[in-house]
Amino acid sequence: MEGKGIVFVISAPSGAGKTTLIREILRRISGLSYSISYTTRPPRPGEVDGKDYHFVTEEEFMEMAREGKFVEWARVHGALYGTPKENLYPEPGTDVLLDIDPQGAKQVKELRPDAVLIFIVPPSMDELERRLRERKKDSEEDIRRRLSNARKELDQVGLYDYIVVNDELENALQYLSSIILAERCKTERVLKEGIRWRV
Numbered sequence: 001m002e003g004k005g006i007v008f009v010i011s012a013p014s015g016a017g018k019t020t021l022i023r024e025i026l027r028r029i030s031g032l033s034y035s036i037s038y039t040t041r042p043p044r045p046g047e048v049d050g051k052d053y054h055f056v057t058e059e060e061f062m063e064m065a066r067e068g069k070f071v072e073w074a075r076v077h078g079a080l081y082g083t084p085k086e087n088l089y090p091e092p093g094t095d096v097l098l099d100i101d102p103q104g105a106k107q108v109k110e111l112r113p114d115a116v117l118i119f120i121v122p123p124s125m126d127e128l129e130r131r132l133r134e135r136k137k138d139s140e141e142d143i144r145r146r147l148s149n150a151r152k153e154l155d156q157v158g159l160y161d162y163i164v165v166n167d168e169l170e171n172a173l174q175y176l177s178s179i180i181l182a183e184r185c186k187t188e189r190v191l192k193e194g195i196r197w198r199v
Ligand code: ADP
Pocket: 012, 013, 014, 015, 016, 017, 018, 019, 020, 021, 131, 132, 134, 135, 166, 167, 168, 169, 170, 172
C-alpha cells in the first residue's frame, strides 16, 4: 500500500449527477485517472466500450470473478459490476477515481483503509427523480428501481469521509475538487510519498 497513489471512491444514488461531476473533475484535475469497471449492464446511448465501462456478458463476468480478476464486485440495480484488481494500486503520482456503489466502497475501504470515500447527494428526492427522467436513458421500470435503491444507498452515508450536495453543478465541482486537492496535501501522505509537485 505504501508509496501508491490515492484511491478516491465516489458513490451516489443513480441520477444524483455523479457521472457529470466525474467527467468534469477528470478534465480539471491532473494526475487523476478513472477506474473503468466491468459490467453486464447494456450500454446506454452514447456510452463507449472500454471508456465508460467494459461491457461483458454475465458468463464472461462470472468467469473473471472466478479467476480473481476483481478486487470487488457487486450486483447493483440488477446488473453485475466489478473493479479490476490492478486499479486499486495506482503508481505514486497517479491517483485513481472509482465510481462504485456503497457495497463496493465498503470492500475497498477494507483493502485500502487510506482510500478517501466521497458520497454525492441530490438536493432532494424530487430533484433526483426529475434528473433520472430528464436523462431519458433508463426505462420506467429501471427508474422505479433506482429510486427505491436510492433510499437504501442514502442510509450508507456514515461509511463515507465526505458528503457533497450536487445542487448547483459548479458549487459541487468546487467542493469535490477541494476535497481531492486537500487530501493530496495531507502531511501524512506527503511525508510517506516524499515531496512531489503537481502543477
Ligand atoms: P449519475 O451518474 O449519478 O447517475 P448523471 O451524471 O447521469 O447521474 O446525471 C443525471 C442527470 O442529471 C443528467 O441529465 C445530468 O445532466 C443532470 N444533472 C447532473 N448534475 C446536475 C445539477 N447539478 N443540476 C441539474 N441537473 C444535473
